[in-house]
Amino acid sequence: MAQLAASAPWWAWPLALFVACFLLGIIAVPAGVGGGVLFVPIVAGFFPFHLDYVRGAGQLVALSGALVAAPRLLSTGLASLRLGLPLGLVAAASSIAGALLGFAVDAARLEVALGIAILGIVAVMAAARESRGGPQRPPDALAAALGMHGVFVDGATGATQPWSAQRTPQAIALFVLIGLVAGLFGLGAGWANVPALNLLMGVPLKLAAGTSGLIIATSSSSAAWIYLHQGAVLPVVAAPSILGMMLGARIGVRVLHRARASMVRRLVIAMLLFAGARALAKGMGWWN
Amino acid sequence: MELNHSPDTSRYARLLAWAVRVGLVLLALAFLADIAGFGRDIALERMPDIWRAPAAAHGRGASRVMLVAIGWLATCSVACLVPLLPILRRRGETALAAICLLHVVVLSVAVWAGLH
Numbered sequence: 407m408a409q410l411a412a413s414a415p416w417w418a419w420p421l422a423l424f425v426a427c428f429l430l431g432i433i434a435v436p437a438g439v440g441g442g443v444l445f446v447p448i449v450a451g452f453f454p455f456h457l458d459y460v461r462g463a464g465q466l467v468a469l470s471g472a473l474v475a476a477p478r479l480l481s482t483g484l485a486s487l488r489l490g491l492p493l494g495l496v497a498a499a500s501s502i503a504g505a506l507l508g509f510a511v512d513a514a515r516l517e518v519a520l521g522i523a524i525l526g527i528v529a530v531m532a533a534a535r536e537s538r539g540g541p542q543r544p545p546d547a548l549a550a551a552l553g554m555h556g557v558f559v560d561g562a563t564g565a566t567q568p569w570s571a572q573r574t575p576q577a578i579a580l581f582v583l584i585g586l587v588a589g590l591f592g593l594g595a596g597w598a599n600v601p602a603l604n605l606l607m608g609v610p611l612k613l614a615a616g617t618s619g620l621i622i623a624t625s626s627s628s629a630a631w632i633y634l635h636q637g638a639v640l641p642v643v644a645a646p647s648i649l650g651m652m653l654g655a656r657i658g659v660r661v662l663h664r665a666r667a668s669m670v671r672r673l674v675i676a677m678l679l680f681a682g683a684r685a686l687a688k689g690m691g692w693w694n
Numbered sequence: 695m696e697l698n699h700s701p702d703t704s705r706y707a708r709l710l711a712w713a714v715r716v717g718l719v720l721l722a723l724a725f726l727a728d729i730a731g732f733g734r735d736i737a738l739e740r741m742p743d744i745w746r747a748p749a750a751a752h753g754r755g756a757s758r759v760m761l762v763a764i765g766w767l768a769t770c771s772v773a774c775l776v777p778l779l780p781i782l783r784r785r786g787e788t789a790l791a792a793i794c795l796l797h798v799v800v801l802s803v804a805v806w807a808g809l810h
Contacts, residue, residue, distance in 0.1 A: 477711035628804035630768035
């Protein structure tokens with residue numbers, strides 16, 4: 407791989423990155439994950455870019471995707487501002503710490519940590535099941551004070567579902583951790599936001615998925631500034647990644663209607679398992 | 695669809711949609727300018743030396759025009775919260791208004807922390 411990286415012309419890698427991100431964008435949408443969680447381990451494992459630039463581009467891939475989706479999610483009621491802003495705030499604060507920590511740690515150790523984190527994410531994705539909620543309960547005191555409740559109407563079925571956030575203090579603590587990991591690796595955080603909102607807080611799954619986009623749009627902004635100022639945003643890496651992922655995601659929306667989501671999800675889990683193992687092996691010096 | 699959809703949510707969504715459109719156009723123009731060599735100090739042929747080394751080895755990797763475009767995208771989701779503050783104050787939603795203000799503070803800390 408090192409020989410290939412040395413012999414290829416400079417433009418071959420941004421071009422290959424664009425194609426890879428286009429393909430990742432196609433499978434990210436039907437798999438229900440943001441681009442960052444696929445992008446960082448795969449590009450870090452198989453492209454010659456230093457992890458700093460991969461993390462920086464990953465942060466921007468996650469941010470751009472979330473920014474493009476957030477207005478539509480909000481205007482169609484698939485995301486809640488009152489639910490997303492408080493959680494996005496704690497994630498934003500901890501993502502700053504995560505991003506700064508990433509620049510203080512040696513790249514090989516960070517690669518090992520990335521491998522472990524990705525394998526952990528695979529476990530979360532494989533284990534997560536939808537919470538359909540039990541009988542409607544009043545929001546906890548903090549959720550009531552922040553207005554984290556409402557009535558959700560499923561556009562597909564027309565079913566009405568009143569919801570109110572549960573276990574908000576625990577969720578806030580969890581979002582501190584999610585923001586830290588997202589900022590540290592430039593991952594985005596849809597993989598963690600959705601289970602946290604749905605399984606811990608009892609938010610309907612579709613509203614959880616939509617609000618996750620809003621949380622990423624606000625929380626990734628802070629970490630993006632750290633990457634920008636640390637010089638970890640290289641246009642020839644970031645721009646093909648963002649463009650490829652966005653174009654691929656447009657195809658992915660069509661695939662979503664035709665492919666079996668469970669099959670795509672299994673494919674993503676297998677890819678992440680391989681990419682996580684590769685990051686771990688690269689960091690440990692077993693496979694360079 | 696969320697039934698208790700409020701005017702502040704609609705306003706934020708409209709503002710953010712415009713800000714993101716402007717940001718993406720800026721990003722595309724900045725990338726074209728960067729490829730054309732405008733505002734970039736490093737030749738494209740030298741890029742493999744740059745992208746193989748840590749970011750700290752070369753300082754700022756992005757050109758000034760690219761910094762403006764990415765800075766815009768990294769600011770717009772929080773900046774669009776500011777026009778909501780008078781609406782939230784009028785409606786007595788002090789908790790949400792405080793959270794919007796705190797978002798501005800956290801983003802300012804990120805900009806400051808990145809510079810130091």
